[in-house]
Amino acid sequence: MSERSLHSTAGKTRSASVFTAWTVLSFVVLSGLLTWLCRNRGPEDIQWQIRAGILRDLISEFSIGRQALVSSLWIMPLPTILALPFTPFVGPEAYGLAYLYGLALALSMATIPLASLLRKAGIPLGRLVSVTLLAACAYAVGATRYSDMLVCASCLVIAVFFDTHKEAVLRALAGVFYGLALLAHPVGLVVAVGKAGGIVVDWFFAGSDKERRSVHWIQGMGMAYVFFTYLFLNWMIMRAPLWPFEHFTLHEPAVIGRQATQELATALARRYPSSAPVVSGHWGYMVEPILRDAGGHHFIDFHRDKVPSWERRELVLVVPTEANPLVGLSDIAAVLHRDPAALSGYLLLSESPFWEFYLIVKPEQ
């Protein structure tokens, strides 16, 4: 036993070294690739700007940063959280890079699990192929609006790696990673719900197989815990655990074209030059320069009593229309469009193909 034990120590040390070496190598390759992509990134990359904005507000300890971290199902918190450790190294003007390093970190953690899955599928040179595949994924979506899906995909790879392991103890761990996928992207949420359904169904087929049932229980608890943590954070920060679900719209966010941006800038400059524009939701990070030029205010979960008391100008709430690809990132659009009662306190001033402008009646008026 003792000799075997010593061999096991040596084996473990070797496995740990291999894991570390390949993960570091993968991180270097992927972060280099993503940084290069960032220089040539396409105009459709909304994640970069939004995540950088959230990180800036979070680190500046503005409450909007905490709110933006947890309040949208389209901008889930895990990719931002993974970027946090890199922020001290890049500085406030380059928080987008920290986001990319966070993506690279998540992807690199999946290198060895993916290699193991490839080896199981009979593919040779598993580690090398794994790094190549991850790099290909990063290249394909790293500079697009889907970049956060890389974190989700990485969590799912690790989850599948554990889920297909022959050791029950390791299979049981898969639940946590399905849960983390849920925290990374709405697709992860759908997969996690599917997995939970699968667990429930298999629970009945497991019969008297106590080990299988126990594995299911632990997996389910892992997923449930991550999900309840998400609800808990929303309860703590947004004061409502289901806030992101209540303000969710199926419109998948995409970048607005130059026409829409131009339309907004022109409207604010010509129609409401003496008003203070107010925007609510993550899309505010996409129009920061326009908002800054107009001296506007950006909120998450805006309601009228949030208007700063020192603001003497007339306030104009800008809301994306249903035709605007940013409507999915507006937390107030869904409410205003869905519930006419929510319109009390807001007077519709004008509409354009992409924007609606409401006069905000200040509470004291």
Add this chain to the structure above:
Amino acid sequence: MNETPRWIIDELPRFNARSVLSRGQVLGAILLVIALGCAFFLDAARTFLWLNTACIALYLVFCHYKLALQFLCLGEKAVSALPEDESSFDWPPYTILVPLYHEESAVAGLLSHLATLDYPKDKLQILLLVEEDDAATRTALESLRPDSPFEVIVIPVSEPRTKPKACNYGLKYATGELLVIYDAEDRPDRDQLKKAAFCFSEAPEDVICLQAKLDFYNPKRNLITRLFTAEYACWFEFCLPGLHLLNAPIPLGGTSNHFRLSALRMLKGWDPFNVTEDCDLGVRLYMEGFRTLLLDSTTWEEAASRIGPWIRQRSRWFKGYLQTYLVHTRQQGALFKREGLHSLLHFHMIFGANCFCLLMNPFYWTLTAVWFATRSESVSSFFPLWVVIPALLSFLEGNAAFVLTMMLACLKRRNYWLIPFCLLTPIYWVFMSLGAWKGALQLITRPFYWEKTPHEGDTVQGASV
């Protein structure tokens, strides 16, 4: 009061717990208190903020250290072995030490179980160590008239009244090549001695200790025994193998420690003033360049099932951990020499950070509860972003991960029925902290007092004994 006899003083290990604090440690503590007092006087809010930041950082580091330790061995399968031809194997002489104190109700069961151990009887010596003033146990033993390989050794009354003192006394009479300690209520696997002897024969000479796994035979008694069983599963399935894998000092588990007798004598046995003498011995043998391996054999014990005895037992363990920490921080240079920074880190994490977190937990639980109840700005002011994120991380990630590893440990031990109860572990942590505080205070008031855990004679449930 009987004084400490000469033989105890003469045979004390060089670094021992006879003095709770050395002169240097007292001086260090005074300087620290003065420095903190000055800092509070100059800027109380900022001092509190920095102390809080340091505490949270320590929590985070300890939490991840312990998790790494546990996750290292998740997929490990224990391998045990016996010689292919047992009859031709040269079994070495084996001594079993069984310290007994007020165990009159347990001796009959103990003797009958030890008699069933699968080891050549002519190679076995079982020393029953009874205190001179424990008439009840002595009478019970006399009535049973144990004969060879059993021997009754009477320990003269003297201070300190601890188990290690009794073991050291017994050590004088030990004639085996190998030695193991069992408690009165222990039920080791029948082939444990053979496994240990074979393992020693295969292991390098620097392996002088084998720690068998411990488990409980009364886990279903109530919630305390259930959670205690889950905790032991985690400790013996993940933590100790993790420490072994990382070549860290292994805090031995009180019972079922098998030793090479010559090496044990060279180490001067156990520290009679330390109330977790096993844990201290684990560190001392590590410091001397020896190693401990884990034996894949189980000893079944009785879990304390009432909250009072459980807290008393826990307070003794905690006090002993603190004693061990204080004793060996006096020789940090030697620790550093052993394996460099790596040894120091493990030592401070296993003993220092572990104790610190258990003591601090109630403060942070209270602070969290107050914040949730009041959303008080004054509480928030001590948690700026760089503190709140690690704090939330250790709260949300750390706690959940510890519950998860307990579930995994139960899964590994095939205690499937126990897994759902692991969700109640946070309640258990509250009692652990209570025990920790009791132990810490007792270190000041009664440093060598041995909180004896009464055994209730629970029946064996599902143990393969």
